Amino acid sequence: MTTSQEELLAGTRRSLLHRIALAQAEGRAPSLVAAVVRGGEAVWHGARTSVDGHGPDENVQYRIGSITKTFTAVLVMRLRDEGALDLGDPLEKHLPGTGAGEATIAELLAHTAGLAAESPGPWWERTPGVLRPGLGDVLGEQPLVHPVGRRFHYSNPGFTLLGALVEELRGAPWEEVLRREVLEPLGLHRTSGRPRAPHAGGWAVHPWADVMLPEPAEDLGRMAPAGQLWSTTGDLARFAAFLAKGDDRVLSAESLLEMRTPAAPPEAPDVAAGYAYGLGMEIRRQDERLLVGHSGSLPGFLACLAMSVEDDVAAVVLANCTSGPLLGTVAADLVRIVAEAEPRIPEPWRPMREVEPDVLELAGQWYWGTYGFALRLTADGLVSLEPLTGKGRRSRFRANGDGTWTGLEGYYAGELLRAVRRPDGTVSHLDLGSFVFTRQPYDEEASVPGGVDPDGWRGIG
Incomplete structure (x- = not known):
């Protein structure tokens, strides 16, 4: 992906570079890459340190973890728009026998289905997916930990069910459907279920010493729709532009607005933090700016995509470490830097063509x-x-x-x-x-329920 860095002012570019340099150094990340999108195009790309001996660019893959959920949600919304399902349908109608069929598709998308946060058994992000061959292995004997529809409780298995729903209705594997219906139309040729060179390796950085340990990169199997994907800042910049404006080949702007609208009742701590969840998308308020997108993490990797639709600015940040830099804050800062240094130029006012x-x-x-x-x-x-x-x-x-x-x-x-x-x-x-x-307060000539006192308005005398 070719980025036109000249579209941003030199001072803005330096501020962006300073911010990711600070994040990489203070967060002790082996490498960190970022991109900024404005007006539907990538206008800046930055990177710190190296991957396999060379500076990472917008084509180097990193694992993006739960940003995968937004891709899965787009597939589900496509099925809704085609009439193959309704968001109010219980899962059982389309995917029977899961043990969680009472939950609606909307509740699964919004993490209000009452499902557990994780699958039972070993730490699924660090164990081979072949150990979870079926949905029963993903959900366990008691998949519900809360009443259905009562509260927001983030659930990775919930998106596994949505991936299985896509497979059931499309008659093809989740990743095949994703590539055909989303990745190829949007030109996301460097997004895949398995890493493709060049790609970063995942690392754990020791909390008390400047040394590292390689993390395993497991195939998540049935859990893939919740966090499997690898991608690049170039591809995610294109994806961010799509999430803001839509593309009728994939999903309309109206349906994406629906995804970006809060759909889950937030918990008290989330209210205080300005956090809400839509349909496969996170919504945060930071420094009075509304940001939508998704974060992601898997052993060895951190990721964040955040955009301000009002400012028409989005940011993508990826790093190859298990913990360290707070990428949500970094992405929000990149959006803020551009939005404040180079405010969006409003469209010119134009009169109506005609009015009745x-x-x-x-x-x-x-x-x-x-x-x-x-x-x-x-x-x-x-x-x-x-x-x-x-x-x-x-x-x-x-x-x-x-x-x-x-x-x-x-x-x-x-x-x-x-x-x-x-x-x-x-x-x-x-x-x-x-x-x-009415045209006047409690207009006597209008049909005001309860009527209007015939003596009209008066003072106190």
Whole structure:
């Protein structure tokens, strides 16, 4: 992958290099590589120290651990979009006999299926996958440790089940389906289930001495959909661009937005840390910036992909050590450096091509009781409703083609907005999920539930 480093200012590039150099030195990583994506393209690549005697570049493979889960989730969402399954379907409907069939597909994607965090038996990341030939070996006799759907509990076996679901519905091995439906269309030719030269070796760094020990690189077998993949900063940069904007050959932008939306009730410590989980994607708030992506680790390797959709900046960081540098913090810092040093240039404002008069007359100020709201029409064809002051409830609405609009986010997501007209065609009020919005606070001429006192507004005398 050719990166155009000239697209970033020299000062920005130096700040990025300084940050990964600090992470590699203080984290004592044998090697560390990183990439930054802006506008859908890799604009910077950096590396520290060497792999097999030469400086690692964007084509050297590292193991990416649980970032694999996001790839698996994309395959499941493709099946949903094709109508092969519904996210509300219990697993048993498509993959019977697992012992965890009560959980829905959405709950498996969001880690709320109640499954154990790890598979029973030996430390699965350091033992051959052939020791777990079937799903029973992955789940054990009692796969559930929590009631289904009640709490977020990160589960590697849960994504093993999702990989098995993909295989069942596609009639082919998980990795074959992944290559055909995701890797090849996106041009991720250096992402694979097994390492391909050039690739980094995994190391354990002694916590109290500057010496290292090689880590085994086991084939995870049935657990592969949870953490098997090897990849490069070049490929993951392309993947990050896809996760932000979508690609209709693989998955739409709308479905990816669904994946990036919190789907699991966070635990109290996660709330304090600003952490949530969507459908195969992690969501973090760091320094008031919302970052989505996924982290990963396996013995000998650390990985992180983080992106700020609002800033249109993503970062990928990979290292070949079991512990050491905090790559989530490093990736967040790389995003911040670019976003603050070179803020995103907004798209130019352009007027609407045309607008229907009966829609235009709805624009302006409305009141829900005594709360003031503004309704605006935007050039993208949407309608927005937001408070005149303060934060409050706000949402954008998409036209349904019949004079109504459907809420896209927040409190009003999925709710119907319609203009209620009098017999003479004039607008009486707006109805939004039974809430009445009037042109004046408690407008006497509108149909306000409970009516309006006939004596009207008054002071205290």
